[in-house]
Amino acid sequence: MDKNLRKKIVAMITKAGEGHIPSSFSIVDIINTVFSGHLKFDSKNPEWEERDFFVLSKGHGGAALFVVLEKFGFITQQDLDSYGTFTGILGGHPDRTKVPGAEASTGSLGHGLSFSVGIALGHKIRKAANKVIVLVGDGECHEGTVWEAALVAQNLKLDNLCCIVDVNGSAAQILPHPNFPGQWQAFGWNVLETDGHDEAEISAALTRFENMRNGKPTVILAHTVKGKGVSFLETHGPWHHKIPNPQEYEAIMKELSE
């Protein structure tokens, strides 16, 4: 669990007064792990044709992507500092036309997997070995388009496609999937599970996907905690889109420094 990235997330969202801290905490370790050795990229040439693609479909966790993009040199601390401003490149959801390394403009749920199926199909048409990793939420999996795309991906045998699901259970409080792993299996996917905050375990799951290439797409169900890392944010619904006041900000930073 990366506390430093979490501090950056809280700082930028608090300064701007906009953003989703718990959702970003839920996925930041996953994104950090993806970029730490599992993605082929050139941060100084983000459009490099030989790159792998990472698509953040649950765009409201964009702050987690931004701090990782800054860590790996796609964007700068100055970009993070201008998060949420009219003239900055970063805001509440990623915009691929402005943010180097952001492959998709997302925000409305249920778009990223279909989009990623198209990219993965493009790699197959080019007979390129590149992979596509897309991160969706378990709540996002309420959207019917996720399952349309899941069905199509297996039919097209897109084994270069990995969908990581941020299983934080938040939306399951209103509409649970009775058998989530079984649902993906029934749609013809390889199903792996991991702790979504243990970077070694996430990395191992990604390596399994990379070595699998058995004609099926792979889903990694990453079990996470919404707000992970700060006790009073964890699993606490009202914090979903809440901005900390100065006292709360200090308390969050204190916990993240321990």
Added chain:
Amino acid sequence: MRNTFVDTMLEVGLVDPKLVVLVGDISHFALQPFADACPGRFYNVGICEPTIIGMSAGLAAAGFYPVAHTIAPFIVERSFEQIKLDFCYQELGGTLITVGSAFDYSGLGCSHYCYDDFALMKALPETEVLYPAMPDEFRELFKQTYRNGKLTYIRLPGRKHGHEIPAGEIRLGKAVTVKGGKDLTIVAAGPHLRTALDSVPALAGRKLDAEIIYPHTVKPFDYQAVRESVARTKRFLVVEEHSQFGGVHDEVMRAVCELDGVAGAAINIPDKFCHGYGSYEEHCQHFGLTVDNIVAKALALCKSAS
């Protein structure tokens, strides 16, 4: 027109390895020659139109020129958010080619009618909206647009208008003056260029000399051509298979709104669902998309001018 579409895919696909065609379980037999000649670049994806649009945008992000094809309401209305966000907001180019608008599936009811495709597609920033109704028009306009980085919507009508426009004169955004005239300007879209042309003898019999303008490109619209014509004739009549909201009529109004002493009318689809079935011709009759109604509307317009 559907044959022209599949022939053009084959013609372009043979020379451009980046052309990829995705369909939603229609036209797949017709597209088999393309599939055979361009292996790995034809996909009958399934009955999941929003995903077809999202996938097409993903292919564009991966460097391809996607063409997505199925029945108009399933692309335009069902998948509107995918068109808006996956293509337009992301500034990715591709071509959507539909059949069925406005009521070509005349016996199937409003699930298969689409009266508002121009309005919806025009409303999205930086789109192109095309309405070719002859083979050369489709072929030329497709070649001019499919790799220009924009989202291009093409409504393929079930019927042609039959008036040949030389291929060299078919240019994106340029309306065609099919016939000169001095008493009124008829702006006729799609197959109803034929209806307008067929009304010429009857209009002449009433001593009305109509100028006929044909806009195969609905967006970007040729405001200049329409404005210059109506500035002379002072009367205009729009004939189109589209809702009264957001179609060619709106563009004509925009073109002439600063002209003095102008009057106009439109024959289009009123603010009401049609619950009728029957033939295409019966639908045209119902909405007044007929020679008789063009003559009646033109007479009324010109009478009011005198």
